[in-house]
Amino acid sequence: MNAIRAVGRLWLVPVTLVAWEIATRVAEQPFFPPPSATLVRMGEMWLSGPPSRLLLTEQAMSDFGPSLARLFAGWALAAVIGVAAGVAIGCSTRLSDYLDPLIHLGRAVPPPLLVPFFLALLKLGTPAQLATIVFGIIWPILVNTIDGARTVDRQHLETARIFGFSTVQRLTRVIVPAAMPKIFAGLRLALSLALILLIVAEIFAGSGGLGYRLLSAQRTYLYADMWGCLVVLGLLGYLLNSAFLLLERRVLAWHRNARQTT
Amino acid sequence: MLEITDLVHSYGSHRVLDGVSIRAAEGELVCVVGPSGCGKSTLLRSVAGLIRPTGGRVLIDGRPVERIPDNLAVVFQDYSRSLYPWMTAANNVALPLRRRGLDRRRRREAAMAALDQVGLADAAEKYPWEMSGGMQQRVSIARALAYRPSLLLMDEPFGSVDAQTREDLEDLVLRVCAHHGMTTLLITHDIDESVYVGDRVIVLTRSPTRVAADLPVDLGRSRDQIATRQLGAFVRLRAEVGRLVRGGSPTPTVLEKH
Amino acid sequence: MEHARVLRGVAGVAGFLAAAEIVGATGLIDDRFLPRMSAILRGAAELLADQEFLADARATLAAWGLGLLLTVAVAVPAGLALGALPPVERAVRPLIEFLRPIPSVAVVPLAILLFSDNLHLRVAVVVYAASWPIVINTIYALRDVDPLAKETLRSFGFGPMSVLLRVALPSAAPFIATGIRVAAGTAIILVISAELLAGGAEGVGIYIMEAASGNRMDLMLGATLWAGLFGVLSNSALVAVERRLFRWHDARAGVAR
Structure with a gap:
């Protein structure tokens, strides 16, 4: 039953792929290799390694490894700083009054503009890319956390006061959990933005990673390779997003259910 | 145990509480009833220390409430x-x-x-x-x-549940308050409930709020949803509270009968 | 109250500038690396008289504005069609769900192949990336329309087309507007990314790269500052327009932010 329903839901995907395959074979346009050729190249590039390494090739390790490490490190760093600062600012009207204009300005700067700046400041390499990612994606986390911490239900806070919660308890048991739905919204935005900045930084700095592979494939007329990179980046974006939604669903189960019943 | 003396509170120029005085002895369950919008919640929040009243005094066990007391829920x-x-x-x-x-x-x-x-x-x-x-x-x-806690404050605790649940919760509160000997201040807009649950009923006037009457409830401690509500004393008292909530003046005869 | 807030905001900005200047003046940071705040502000002021920068800014804004207009022209009808025809929407949804999370800048190398003209390239990339928030918001907004409002009109004998125009579109409009505001932010990111990655003759991204190769950090940061200020202004302007147009719409949170 489920399989039939899935076919009913997904039928357009194979249809599109087949149509794409036929169209590209008929057109014989070099920029648009048939999906089958792209798939073959993807297998050759990344999935023809020894079984002991799950078939991953050397190239797969060097393409994905550093990219993913930078992505997660930058995202985690931005999350920690953004949430900590956001809770502090959100809990104090005074502090948020002082910082509001600066935060508005900071988040309005188009993050890719920072790529050349940090590359010039920190020289080529991982620190510059990390700095770009952290500085570029921290704003949605910060702004959402501030908003979440500021709009905690008054009765939640009064209950904490009545029962004499300590400051730490108030933060960890009341304010942060209450702000969690908004924090997660910020973290998800930040994750997709991080992937974009990672690619820009890698392409721009030309120092390895998937973004670099993408551009060098394009420059050396390896169009199937280029499409392969595009597909993999799409898959990566899709997987990250799905994994994050799964996490969110687990952590915020109370939120979804509480909203459904009230 | 709880002494509220001449409590005054204003929001800006709007005076909500205009000299409210209420006392509750140790272990007593006092119901505060009044027309809606009469500042019942402001009263409770002042007692809890959540807001600082404009004037007057709140003493719990002889100590003034300045911050939120730790023996209160x-x-x-x-x-x-x-x-x-x-x-x-x-x-x-x-x-x-x-x-x-x-x-x-x-x-x-x-x-x-x-x-x-x-x-x-x-x-x-x-x-x-x-x-x-x-x-x-x-x-x-x-x-x-x-x-x-030695003092339990309840702010319309049964206001958001259906009638059957309400009765169950009323009996639950009666049972546990008696069991723990807690002094309880229960705020409600329901006249029936105040008489059924309370050892005493304090009726408040419309805003600016004062105490209209302080009525003892002589129905004994053990109460029953059906039997108690049929007692003549219950019916008379409920009528009296109803009259007072609507702004009437106290009837001396009702009080004399107790 | 409001007065005190503004004052604190001004104090915050002044405090930040002063602190940055003092840190620079102590010599802790080599000012060939990171110029002092006063130098950055001077650089920002110079830029206003710099014909080259102004031309670059115009080029970026032109690509942004044109891209956004085209995006709205494509994405709103697409969203309306998908929202009004649930079977089509169900069929297309898996495709959307796969295409949307693709990091949009990854299509820049492909766009480089397809468009020789730099303006066309940037506009194309913007249309691809900025369409998603509008399409998605429009679909959700149409799905959220109060069925009672639709049935009321239908009971008076109006056809499906006039129901769409008279009820669905007005009640979906605030959400579509939110989508457009999100799209505006995405669009500027894409224009600048495309400039950085595809090169070309004109654009703020190009200007910044040139300033970087000339080691003019003050001009780089000055240009970044202007970009940020422009972002603040354009966003506030869009928010103000939304508030004016949709005063009847109680401040319900948008579908996507």
Whole structure:
């Protein structure tokens, strides 16, 4: 039953792929290799390694490894700083009054503009890319956390006061959990933005990673390779997003259910 | 035990409380009833120390309320906003007990005992949103009980539940307050309820609010939803409170009969 | 109250500038690396008289504005069609769900192949990336329309087309507007990314790269500052327009932010 329903839901995907395959074979346009050729190249590039390494090739390790490490490190760093600062600012009207204009300005700067700046400041390499990612994606986390911490239900806070919660308890048991739905919204935005900045930084700095592979494939007329990179980046974006939604669903189960019943 | 003297509170130029004085003896269950919008909640929030009244004094056990006293618990009307939806019932009840210096195991035991008292021993691991409104309010009451306050404040605690649940909760409150000997101040707009639950009923006037009357309820401590409500004394008292809430003046004969 | 807030905001900005200047003046940071705040502000002021920068800014804004207009022209009808025809929407949804999370800048190398003209390239990339928030918001908004409002009109004998125009579109409009505001932010990110990655003759991204190769950090940061200020202004302007147009719409949170 489920399989039939899935076919009913997904039928357009194979249809599109087949149509794409036929169209590209008929057109014989070099920029648009048939999906089958792209798939073959993807297998050759990344999935023809020894079984002991799950078939991953050397190239797969060097393409994905550093990219993913930078992505997660930058995202985690931005999350920690953004949430900590956001809770502090959100809990104090005074502090948020002082910082509001600066935060508005900071988040309005188009993050890719920072790529050349940090590359010039920190020289080529991982620190510059990390700095770009952290500085570029921290704003949605910060702004959402501030908003979440500021709009905690008054009765939640009064209950904490009545029962004499300590400051730490108030933060960890009341304010942060209450702000969690908004924090997660910020973290998800930040994750997709991080992937974009990672690619820009890698392409721009030309120092390895998937973004670099993408551009060098394009420059050396390896169009199937280029499409392969595009597909993999799409898959990566899709997987990250799905994994994050799964996490969110687990952590915020109370939120979804509480909203459904009230 | 609780002494409220000449309490005055204004929001800007709008005077809500205009010299309210209420006393409650140790172990007494005092109901405060008044027309809607008469500042009942402001009164409760002043007693709890959540707001600082413009004037007057609140003494608990002879000590003035300056910050939030540590021997006081509140049950709010809106349980869905007072319980934390990200914690199970047991954790909601156990969390405030850290202030009592209990270790994890003892907190857990006290929480389970309190949940048992309100008839929710089986629901300890449920989240508030998995429960009916009446069950959530029971958790809220269990949280107050486990905290072992000497003064319990209840702000329209049965205002958001259906009639049947309301009666069950009224009896629950009567039982546990008597059992623990807690002094309780219960705020309500329901005339029937104030007479049924209270040892004394304080009737407030419209805003700016004063005390219209302070009526003792001579119905004994054990009450029954059907039998008590049929007693002549209950009916007379309810009529009297109703008249006062609508702005009438006290009838001396009703008081004399007690 | 409001007065005190503004004052604190001004104090915050002044404090930040002063602190940055003092740190620079102590010599802790080599000012060939990171210029002092006063130098950055001077650089920002100079830029206003710099014909080259102004031309670059115009080029970026032109690509942004044109891209956004085209995006709205494509994405709103697409969203309306998908929202009004649930079977089509169900069929297309898996494709959307796969295409949307693709990091949009990854299509820049492909666009480089397809468009020789730099303006066309940037506009194309913007249309691809900025369409998603509008399409998605429009679909959700149409799905959220109060069925009672639709049935009321239908009971008076109006056809499906006039129901769409008279009820669905007005009640979906605030959400579509939110989508457009989100799209505006996405669009500027894409224009600048495309400039950085595809090169070309004109654009703020190009200007910044040139300033970087000339080691003019003050001009780089000055240009970044202007970009940020422009972002603040354009966003506030869009928010103000939304508030004016949709005063009847109680401040319900948008679908995507």
